[in-house]
Amino acid sequence: MERIIGIDLGTTNSLCATVFEDGPEVIEAAGASSTTPSVMSWTDSGWLVGQEARESGITNPENTIFSIKRLMGRDLNELGDYVNQLPYQIVEAQRQLIKVRIGENEYTPQELSAEILKKVKMQAEAVLGETIQKAVITVPAYFDDAQRQATRDAARFAGLEVARIINEPTAAAIAYGLDEKKEGHVAVYDLGGGTFDISILKLSGKIFKVVATHGNTQLGGDDFDKAVADALKERIQKINPDATFDDPESKLLLKQNAESIKTELSFSPESSYSLEFPKTGLTFDGVFKVDEFESLISQMIEQTLESCSHVLREAKLAVEQIDEVVLVGGSTVIPIVRKKIESFFGKPPHVAIDPYKVVAIGAGIQGHLLAGGRRDFLLLDVIPLALGIETLGGTFSKIITGNTTIPAEESETFTTNVDNQTSIDVNIFQGERELIKDCRALGQFKLRGIPPMKSGYPLVEVLFCVDANGILTVSATEKRSGQKAEIEVIPFHGLTQFxxxxxxxxxxxxxxxxxxxxxxxxxxxxxxxxxxxxxxxxxxxxxxxxxxxxxxxxxxxxxxxxxxxxxxxxxxxxxxxxxxxxxxxxxxxxxxxxxxxxxxxxxxxx
Amino acid sequence: MTSPLFCFSCNSLQTIADNINYFEVLGFPLCFEIDHDELGNRYQRLSLEMHPDFFATAPEKEKRLSEKSSALLNAAFSTLRKPTSRARYLLSILTGDKRLKSDTLPEGFLQEMFTLQESLDELLESGDETALSGINENLQGRHTDIESDYAVLFKKFETSPENSEILQQLQTQLNSERYLRRLLDRINTE
Amino acid sequence: MAYSEKVIDHYNDPRNVGSLDKSNDNVGTGLVGAPECGDVMKLQIQVNPETKEIVDAKFKTFGCGSAIASSSLATEWVKGKSINEAMSIKNTEIVEELSLPPVKIHCSVLAEDAIKAAITDYRNRSQD
The missing domain is CATH 1.20.1270 (Substrate Binding Domain Of Dnak; Chain:A; Domain 2)
Structure with missing residues (x-):
């Protein structure tokens, strides 16, 4: 049986897991940390990835890339102010694509993400003593089609075949469900470094069915760091109004210090810091209190709870009907986060599983299932957001609704407006809002090769298929002639086949x-x-x-x-x-x- | 159980026939009343056989068939499990070539819906929670009444299948349901 | 798919939203609904009893963007027309003007029905 490992490709850290003889576990060398920081650094001798990159980052800030996951499948407009906080340089490429510039070279987020995957793959190979070709890779449940495609492309660049893309909260639910052998409704609250998901699953017998999911792909621990960094800036500027922090060193220094303050405040009422800006030689000391930190992030936690209310409505469940709340992701170790979750759901969350490892382990188990190692459970997942097309006046017409169980297929029939028209252009969008300007443009396809007929006569059936990875493919047939229309999808945020x-x-x-x-x-x-x-x-x-x-x-x-x-x-x-x-x-x-x-x-x- | 999508004795996926209906997919007769637990069980059993996860290492052709079959199974299950979508689907099959008027509604219903929409405008504006939940409850009740009528009407049609007036009545109920649904959605999303 | 400025305009900034006095004998009211989606549309016309010309029109639609745009366009079109001319407005003209996609054709039908219903109502009332 060929091994399919599970990889949790995180914003901050990545790790992998597989099923060993005595059960599923993360893959780690004896005595070494199993997690690979999702950081890479370009040096004279090539890429440094992981811990080394993280450590050397401060001396090489412009060439040190972190949080690449937040850039996957996104464009400059969508990222907005976020790119300005980054010490590395973002440039706009053709078709709204973004690239990271390092020296003379420009890299797509997919290529950079591939470096992390390569590192994880190599480490796993070293531990297991075998080559690895296939993997289950996890993504936030709320990742849209473009973000999923980008992840799949990254894996291809890393020389990995993606056996399945699964959602992070669902992966966690697999690990939890098989471990605890419980039945009922489980809410998985997943707050990671850069993304937030809430999924509600129904566990019954062998089936783990996702009932509804919601989230935010641009909210996570990174934003907590930013809030702390901004507060630090403000403090410094109070003493020294001329201080600026726009150079890459200062940005990275602030980010790293904010991160360690945040981490310390999870188990201590205060954290003292001592900042030393290498460029200006300025130093600042001080103490950060947990109350201040909590008030800085409370608005963001509220936002996650709004998502929780939303997903309960979607699932048509009252909060009392949730049997268990499972916490996933590094940011859920923050006490105030736990406290607010507990008061929202009216019960203490389940914390027996390691929130850092559970996603990778779930992915590893899923990989084992896909490889044919077991078939005693089945995960039924959903697409997070509706898929559809642009219709009149920029309105969005849904073809497959959000929270539909995958795989799914729906068709829509189109016709022509003009006599002898042989092609139709269709814009594909994903989202839940009524106007396409509030949805994500996935791509445009042209229907070509429609037989010339009177207007309104051709019946072009366009088939939307979402596979088990949650990835969309589109095909079309002219029903009267039976002719298969050609479809060329031009992705707006992804890479073309070429x-x-x-x-x-x-x-x-x-x-x-x-x-x-x-x-x-x-x-x-x-x-x-x-x-x-x-x-x-x-x-x-x-x-x-x-x-x-x-x-x-x-x-x-x-x-x-x-x-x-x-x-x-x-x-x-x-x-x-x-x-x-x-x-x-x-x-x-x-x-x-x-x-x-x-x-x-x-x-x-x- | 049997399903035309999967052969339990030879353990293999079957080619999908054209025009297969959702009731057949799950091995049910063409009948509105359905055993919900059984529906859930059959869905699970078939999913556990046909899902693409179990064909990850299979040849490409079989993999694709499993995607197709599972998509059909998912659509069948989600249509049949809710009374309104099941009724709408069954009605379209039973109607066949017969012609039904598509826009029939009970007398005065449309005016009432319009008035309700207008008063919702005001209530949503003012944010009067008590009044809103009152309306919500009332509409929810009417919605439930409509849904429980489906079974009665389909039963009636079973005993007199030549009476297409019953189908027309069902159409009327389904039309009314759409307007009520619209109002309920508005209350619960805005 | 490129849409004309006009279409987007009717969607973003619908004309003639509101009501006319229902009890006025010169006002005809049409109330129609689309059972496909639960949209309801009220369209009212005010007629000059001498010339039989439509001097004013208002609408109120609870529905999707296409239904709103269709009714907005319908009120624009009927104004200044005689009731006989208005009676002959076809949904296909609305489809063409707004380049409605097939999934939204019923919205144009709704607008045509609303015009007809309003005129019929006016005729019934003015005969009484």
């Missing part, structure tokens, strides 16, 4: 380069470790090795150093191996063994 193929081609071309780069980094680090080991055991070497042997080792170390300056990973490897041979006699003592072990481990990685 663009996707070009990026994949490019990545193949660079794949060798990338691989070389990654190995180079690995080998350089190994060499540093080996050098340290040799220096530490040099005393021993003086006793156990001949002068000639010692000189040889010194000479070889120099050769390794030279290769480290170069760009050829294989050449460095050859030099390292030679050094390994020369230091073999040192294996007689403990430190020598350690060096040897270091070199052997290095071999097994290759």
């Amino acid at each position: 663009e996707i193929e070009r990026i994949i081609e490019d990545s193949y071309e660079h794949a060798l380069d990338d691989f070389n780069q990654r190995q180079l980094i690995e080998f350089r680090q190994t060499a540093e470790r080996v050098f340290r080991g040799i220096e530490q055991s040099w005393d021993v070497a003086e006793n156990s090795l001949s002068g000639n042997e010692r000189t040889e080792i010194r000479k070889q170390m120099e050769s390794v150093r030279q290769s480290m300056q170069g760009q050829d990973a294989q050449a460095l490897k050859v030099q390292l191996d030679l050094l390994g041979d020369l230091t073999r006699p040192l294996a007689d003592n403990a430190i020598g063994r350690k060096i040897l072990a270091e070199l052997q481990e290095n071999e097994s990685v290759i």
